[in-house]
Structures are given as structure tokens and as C-alpha cells.
Amino acid sequence: MLSQKTKDTLLGPLNANNPVVVQILGICSALAVTVQLKPALVMGIAVTIIVAMANVIVSLIRNTIPMRVRIIVQLVVVAALVTLVSEVLKAFAYDVAMQLSVYLGLIITNCILMGRLEAFAMTNKPWDSFLDGLGNGLGYAIILVIVAVVRELLGSGQLLGFQIIPQSFYNAGYENNGMMLMPAMALILVGCVIWVHRSINDKEGK
């Protein structure tokens, strides 16, 4: 259905060329919103939409942007989109918007956006740019979800607010790992994700 090239554009960022663990983009928010699964999911979706849209818009106007002021133009496009998304979230999902707090606004300075706009949208057609944005957004969301699942499950025994670890475990002496809720564990977990990702990909490479 899709040609090999478009497939690579869409699926590459999910694993082999993942924006977070391989390209090291957008780490800040990836670490900060992963205490629970729900904000992580919302953040992943928000970033995916914004990257895809921003890629399309910048790609459409790429031939008219003067090289010297391109960063400002890109920032304004992204800032406008982020403002839209943040107003929508405040209207329909106020509690999640409050949980994300400044990190929603910080999507503007998320390196994934600037990185993809610079590296891809400035030189490619709108449709390819859309797929690239979609792929990168999803690649980012996957890492967020993995880290958030581990942190919420081990840290508070819940997923999306539902109790997963049964009460009988607590009665038998099991305790939630409070460490998982600390900022430090997010860093260490991402470190471990990178470790696993690299060791698997190295084996495939051989």
C-alpha cells in the first residue's frame, strides 16, 4: 500500500531511529510527565498532533521562508499550534492540563519539533513531512508510555488510576516503591530503556 520510502519515513522513528532513545530529542518532557500513565498518554498524543501539523505547515511554506529568519518562523508556527492545543486541553480536560502544567507550554521548545522541522520538513514535500511527524510523535509517545507504565505500576500500584496490584499483595507485606515517583528514577529508567534498546538493536545488526 505504501512504498518502501514512505514506510521507512513512518515506521523508522518507532524503533531504529527513535527520537528519544536514539536521536536524544525531547528528553525534558519525556522525563517529567511520566509519573502517571494518563498525562503521559495525553502528552504523547499532543506532541504527535503538533509535530505532524507543524511539519505540514512548514513544509508548505518552506520555499517562501528566508533562510536567515527560519528559526523564528518555525517557532511562531509551533507556538501557535501549542497555544491551540493547550486551550483545547484546558477546555475539555482541565485536570490533565493542570498536571502537565508548564510542560505543555514547553512543547514549543521540545527539540523533537525543531529537529524534525529543520531536518525534514524544510526539504521535503507536505505528505512525507506529515508521515515523518506522525512517526516521530508516535516514537516519542511509545517511550513515554513504557516509562510511565513502569513508574505508575511500581510506584503506586495503579494504571490509569485503576488498582492493578491486588489488595492481598499489600496484606502479605508488599509495599509500593516510592522511589519510582521521584524524578531521579525517570532518568535511571530512561537509561535502562536505552540500554535494552541498544543491546537488542546491536544483535539485529550482526
Next chain:
Amino acid sequence: MEHALSLFMRSIFADNMIFAYFLGMCSYLAVSKNVKTSAGLGVAVTFVLIVTLPVNYLLQTKVLDPLNLGYLSFILFIAVIAAIVQLVEMIVEKFSPSLYASLGIFLPLIAVNCAIMGGSLFMQQRIGLPDADPKAITGLFDAFVYALGSGIGWFMAIVCLAGIREKMEYNDVPKPLQGLGITFITVGLMALAFMCFSGLNI
């Protein structure tokens, strides 16, 4: 005065940009390979923070709030930051070409450094806090103090990490963990150490 001092100490230690909020991680991880370059970047970030944050504070309290244009704050803040970064870039290029060369691509990227934008956004949140709250920013001076503290905190974090990474060059790290993986875990351990400041009160 007491409030300002408390705000200053908190923003360096308890509310450290890197260890408590993960702001400015991208350049933090990429530039921390040696102490000299990272100190240069730390100074640049601190400088941009103490210029942009008071400017954004004035914009927020004198322009956006009275006119009820709060939703424009993202666009306005990022424009101010981008303009000031451009200015800093020209100054550094003129007065210290060697620093300019070693900072390379990361100087223009300060514009999209989350620590700068994050500082302004936190400032925006803190304006609304009651005066007695130790985190509240009640005036221009507070905004300046908060920017200075956050900048110094960031500077300290990046220089510490660069020092550790210079030493780690000689360590035998498992291959898939080399480079980025071990850096993340190091930062995680540093963040653990910084957590002991979290109850700090003056």
C-alpha cells in the same frame, strides 16, 4: 529581602532546573563532555535567563494581564527569547571567538533550550501565588533573583556532570550502556543526591 534569599537558595538547590524539573536536558546531555565547554554554556544560559525572565515578567504583568491576553504568552515569550539569544550570539562571536567555536550549534539552540522557556513559564505560574509562599514571585527583583538562582543551579549541574564524565572516560562500561545510557544513570544518581536539598528552608 528574606523572601528573595529563600527564593534564590530554593531555585538553586530544591527547585533545580535539571534535577527537579528536567529542563534543558538536550543540551545538558550533549555538551557536558568537558568542563570548559560546559562552563561556557552554563554562563550563556544563566545570562540569557537573567535577561529574558525579567523582560517576560514585565510583559506578563504590564501588558498581557491588564489586556487579558494571557493566551498569547507562549508566542510572545518565545519571540523575546529568540531575539535575545540572537543578541547574545553576536556578542559572544565578537568578544570570544574561541568560546563561540566550541559552543557551535548549541548557542542558537539556547533559544529552544527548555530551561529558558521553562523559567518564564514557571515565573508566569508563580505570579499568582500568595505572597507568603516561598515560591511566589512578587516583583521585578524577585523575578531577577529567581532567574539568577535557576541559572546558577543549571550551571552547577552541567559542570558537575562534565567533571564526572571526564573521569568516566577511563571506566569500563558495558558496551550497550556506553555514552548516553550511562550518562542518564549518572544524572539519575546525581538527582538522588540533590533530593536531600528538597526540604531546604531559610
